[in-house]
Structures are given as C-alpha cells and as structure tokens.
Amino acid sequence: MDYIFGIRAVVEAINAGQTIDKIMVKRDLNGDLAKELLDTARNHRVPVQRVPVEKLNRVTRKNHQGVVAMMAAVPYYTVEQLLPMLYDDGEVPFFVILDGVTDVRNFGALARTCECAGASAIVIPERGSVSVGADAVKTSAGALNYLPVCRERNLVNAIRYLRDSGCKIVGTSDRNAISYTEPDYTSPVALVLGSEDNGISPEVQQLCTERVVIPEFGNIHSLNVSVAGGIMMYEVVRQRLASGLEAGK
Numbered sequence: 001m002d003y004i005f006g007i008r009a010v011v012e013a014i015n016a017g018q019t020i021d022k023i024m025v026k027r028d029l030n031g032d033l034a035k036e037l038l039d040t041a042r043n044h045r046v047p048v049q050r051v052p053v054e055k056l057n058r059v060t061r062k063n064h065q066g067v068v069a070m071m072a073a074v075p076y077y078t079v080e081q082l083l084p085m086l087y088d089d090g091e092v093p094f095f096v097i098l099d100g101v102t103d104v105r106n107f108g109a110l111a112r113t114c115e116c117a118g119a120s121a122i123v124i125p126e127r128g129s130v131s132v133g134a135d136a137v138k139t140s141a142g143a144l145n146y147l148p149v150c151r152e153r154n155l156v157n158a159i160r161y162l163r164d165s166g167c168k169i170v171g172t173s174d175r176n177a178i179s180y181t182e183p184d185y186t187s188p189v190a191l192v193l194g195s196e197d198n199g200i201s202p203e204v205q206q207l208c209t210e211r212v213v214i215p216e217f218g219n220i221h222s223l224n225v226s227v228a229g230g231i232m233m234y235e236v237v238r239q240r241l242a243s244g245l246e247a248g249k
Contacts (some may be wrong), residue, residue, distance in 0.1 A: 002071040005064040007033045014044050019072040021131050022047040024056060026066030037067060045153055047126045073137045074144050076151040079158050082121055083165055092245060093167055093188040094236060097123040099155060099204050100195035101225060104130050108139025109226035110193070115143035117233040122147055123190075125155040159207045162190050171200050171208035172228065180212040185236040186243045193229045196222075 004013050010023060023041055025034070027050045041048050059068050079095065086093045096119050101107055107130040114122050130136060132151075137144045152158040163169050170183055171192035183189075192208060194200035205211075214223060214231055223231075240246075 003059060004069040004071065005060055005062055005067070007037050007065050007067050010067050010069040011037050011040050013069060014040050014046060019075045020046050021070045021072040021133060022049055023067065023069045024049050024051045024059075026053050026056060027051060029066040034066075045126075070131065070133070072131075073133050074149055076132075077121065077148050078152060079121070079123060079150050079162055082148060082150060083162065083167075086120055091120065092186070092240070093162075093190075094118065094120045095123055095150075095162060095167065095190040096121075096229065096233065097155070097159065097190055097192045097204075098129065099125070099192055099200050100128050100198060101193065102128070102130050102195065104135050105139055106196075106224070106226045107132075108136050108141075108144075110229045111136070111140040111147055111149075112143040113226070113230045113233055115140075115147040117237050119147065119233065121150050123150040123152060123155075123158065126151055126153050156203050156207065159190065159192070159204060163207060163209065168210060169208045170210045170212055170232075171205060172213065172232075173200070173205065173208075173211040174213055175211070177211040177213040180214050180232055181235055183210045183212065185239045186245060189236060191229070191232050191236070193225055193232075196225050 004010050014020060023046060025048055038048060053066065056064050056066065056068050083093060096110065096114050098110065111122055132144065132149055159169060167188040167190045168183065169190050169192060172194065192200055192204060214228055216223065
C-alpha cells in the first residue's frame with residue numbers, strides 16, 4: 001500500500017483529489033495545521049483514525065509529523081453519484097452491499113464475482129470494512145480495476161436512498177425468510193451481505209424489503225460469505241437472462 005507522510009503533504013493530496021483510504025493521526029496531535037487537516041478530511045469524506053505514535057512509527061521512520069495517509073488502490077464513489085447515471089443509461093441497477101465484511105480475501109472474491117456477474121457496483125461503509133488496497137485488488141484478480149466501489153459514510157442512509165429510489169433491498173436472514181430464488185430480481189436490486197460473525201446489522205435488516213435464505217442441508221449451517229454472495233448474484237443473472245435482459249444491464 002502507498003502512503004503519504006506529513007500534515008501539509010496529506011492536505012495537498014486531499015485537495016488535489018487523490019483517493020485516500022484513511023488517515024492515521026497521532027492521538028495527541030493538535031494545533032492549527034492539525035485542525036486544517038481534520039477539517040479538510042471531513043469536508044472530503046476521508047476517514048480519520050486517531051492512533052498511538054508507535055503505530056505510525058511501524059509504518060515509517062521518516063518525519064511523518066504525526067500523520068500518515070493510506071492511499072486507496074481504486075477511486076471511490078457514492079450510490080448517489082452512480083444511481084442516477086445508471087438510470088440515465090437505461091440500465092437496471094444491481095448493487096451488492098457488504099455490511100461488516102472485513103476479510104480481504106472474502107472481499108476480493110466477492111468483488112471478482114460482482115464483476116463477472118455484471119453488478120453495477122459494490123458498496124462498503126467507511127468504518128468496519130475492509131480497506132481497498134493493493135492486496136484487495138490482487139485478491140480480486142484485477143476485478144476492482146473495472147468494478148466501481150461505493151464507500152459510504154452512513155451505510156443505512158445509503159441503503160435508504162437506494163430503496164427510496166426504486167431498488168429492492170434483499171438481505172439474507174434465517175428468520176421470516178423466503179427462499180433466495182423467490183424474489184423478482186429483474187427490477188432494480190441491491191443484495192445485502194453481512195459479516196460471517198454477526199450477519200447483517202439490525203439497522204440494515206430493517207431496511208430490507210425482502211429477507212431470503214439459502215437452503216443448507218449439511219451439519220455446520222455456515223456458508224462462506226463469498227460463496228453465499230456468488231449464489232445470490234447468479235440468481236440475479238439467471239432471472240435477468242431468462243427475462244431477456246442483458247446480463248449486468
């Protein structure tokens with residue numbers, strides 16, 4: 001992963017429009033320059049993490065001035081930027097939302113399947129999610145070079161925007177759920193996949209217009225999230241092809 005060190009260098013990088021995954025700031029860093037950095041980061045929706053200086057020193061021994069920015073390997077979008085363009089282009093939106101997926105291998109595998117299945121974008125929250133760095137791009141077999149990534153400051157608000165804009169929100173659940181094959185995926189849709197430990201968060205679950213389950217017949221009842229995502233994505237593909245829609249459109 002590429003890094004930028006120093007307060008002024010990071011401020012200039014943000015203002016120049018470089019895509020930054022997050023900024024690590026020394027826990028007790030204060031002063032006018034630090035305030036300028038924090039204000040700039042907030043205005044450009046760049047996450048800031050307060051850390052002990054030892055963590056910064058593990059990244060570099062150079063004069064980092066208490067600030068290290070981690071560069072993202074891909075540009076970030078928001079659903080509010082992408083959705084109107086998809087509708088304008090006559091596409092049927094197909095989003096995949098990851099709620100709390102932190103493992104880079106699962107994320108890379110999901111991104112790879114998203115790209116192969118023609119998904120419009122993959123959506124992640126700013127916090128509590130994997131960082132989209134070089135490792136993620138490599139694990140995705142290069143899919144992240146083609147698949148738009150939407151990073152949202154507030155995932156609940158982003159999902160609410162998609163729902164209010166005509167997207168069906170389909171989430172996995174083991175309660176009050178129907179088979180994953182039952183919903184109609186030929187209309188605009190967003191699939192929600194939760195973390196393997198905790199599943200979909202309650203706030204997001206409440207926004208789902210459909211709750212589905214993938215049948216399991218073994219003893220462990222625990223599909224890997226990337227496998228579950230692949231099953232659901234290709235049900236979208238199957239239905240759209242059967243209805244005469246071009247895959248991914």
